[in-house]
Amino acid sequence: MGLLYKDKEVSFSNIEAIKNGCPRRVYVAFADDGPRVLSSMSMESERPREKEDAPPILEWQPPCSFWQGEFGFDGVPVASVPKGAAEPDGAGCRDAARASLIDGTSIGRYSTRYLAVGERFCEGFESADGSRVILLRVVKVSGSPVVEEITLAATMWAGPAAEEKAEATGGLPQPGDKVYENVPFRLVESIAKANDCGVGTVGLGGSRPGISFHNGPGLMLSGTGDIGYFPGCLNGNPKLRFGAYVGRVQGGADPDLAACQDIAARGSRESLDVLVSDLRLGDRFCIFNSGEDFVALVKVTELSATDPVSVTFSATRWEAPGPS
Template identity: 45%
Template sequence: MAGRDIKDPVTGPSIGRDNFGTVAGRDINNNHRTAKIGPGWWIAIIALLLAATGGSVYWAAEDNSDQGDNSSQTPSVPASREAVRSPSTASASGLLYADKSVTLSNAWAVKRDCPIDVYLEITDRGPQISEWEPARDGGVAAWPVLEWTPPCSRMNHQINFDNVPVAKVSGPQTQSSCQASAQNSLSNGTALDGYGVRALAIGDQFCEDFGPRGLVILMRVVGLTGSPATEIDWSVTAWAGTPAAERNTPPGGVVYAGKAFAVGDEIADANDCAVAYVSIFGDTPSVKYDRGVGFGKSADITYFPTCLGGNGKVRLRQYVAPVNGNVGVSACEDAAVRADGSSLDVEVTELRAGMQYCQYSSDLDSVALVKVTALTTSSPASIEFSVTHWKAPDAQ
């Protein structure tokens, strides 16, 4: 079967089995023949059947108790196929492996005609290097991927992370602390899209919460060679949790409750007077600072810092309405959809702790209650919010 696609038909004479361990068929002259099957034939047939299943028996029976680096014992399987065969992380929980080593190497890239990008893919079996970009579904890869441009391409600027929460961390990490750091980076605007290669230092650590697989990843830089780096040695630890696809919320149900985020002048000034764009209709509030007020940019909440002039301003996107008291999902939705549909601009000096706003997303059919919990109006200004996000109730 070597070299044959498992879907290809195996051509040959028609074969059928009788009840006595014989094979009945016809020869090339269409004469009926019967032949006994010896032990050697049984072994060959079993081997053929195993090959036709794509080795699934091997994967199911594999012992994963050894958490050490056993990459030399693992068959070479393209990443796209391994993603299909590998056991679902939904059935696993806790530590998958700890401190597995992998190196991004310029020499490795040169031997492969220097691809522009080299990919470090982190599966539930361990990290692996590839010159081929992993398949993506809706822009998201099947497994966490770190993308590196080797120096031989003359474009070595930064390490690129997945489009999921990634945070730089310090100190010892557990699954819960690593995941919390990654999630908190979304709410305070420090989440990383990438990291400059020249800024990397031995000891740097990055936590990633890869929701599509429910994986939490800790990546540590343990070695650097050259400047810019021609070799980057990583140590990778992975934990399993619940994939985001399984976190279903029914109509009227809470997606998250009382999650905090903050915006302010300090981070805006540190990023050349960047505007803060906040998304609240996801799994958690997400803050991203971006320089300039570009055409077409929009967010559920936008903070315009004082460095742009004036006192600073918060814009809450349509449909939005101020509310008072204890507000549930139905009342919040009703208040927002009855508003005139215009965005609401509020200057920082007009805000007070305890103010509340209801927002409705027609695109996602979701409702959010946004509360001001604390603020500083003097320079540098800052505002802290708390958000509860519901899926909208079914229409009555």
């Protein structure tokens, strides 16, 4: 990956926020020429990232707004770099961000009261100009008990340009195309507990599976994606909930696209709950998401139904075929 810039600093100041009317949120965009503070906006509907190819946004809630003083990342994979680990290069940072999607450790929001100098975050995203990877390092935190000022140093790398990726991949996937094959993802009870017993959600519709955990059980009734994980810390019985057409695969070889879509269409519609204790290695499920037009085959590859509970799947996804 090519280095675009290294250790360019950007600061957040509660005093400056107060002088500017104390907006509920302050945004920083990480463009190819460096981070820049955007115009402060008070309403979520005015969130500045409107285009898919826009740079990623870091949102900050200043303490004067009586919010929680959090950083909000922009819905892309973000990994925390372990304390004491060597400084990652672009490829290492990208791989760490991608790996955070496999087990749900990707960070969506982070309370600034827990920030410490030297803490690092890796963030990866895709744009029309190719992939970008950002390493954020905390270089200043001041104020107690309320954090009044934060300075971050940002390093950014660029991946292949969009036309190079299109040539390598044959362009955007077409109906019937296989998007990914046997990609693992993992649902882990301990990560749910670390998120105040939050429900896990699995999305299969992108270029690879993605997992996130809601923070706290209060969000348990919100959407659970293609597969929801309800941890045992909620009611003592961890379970999965499928959120699209889904059917079990009964014996034989793994189904192809057409067979998997048929299995899902003949199965349940957003109503199949499966206890983790009822799962077995090799169990397979076909999923058809008619809203996003994809078909997926998920298979249980590793399983621990007792403490510590974890389930690892492999997933294969196709674009749904066109109308017959």
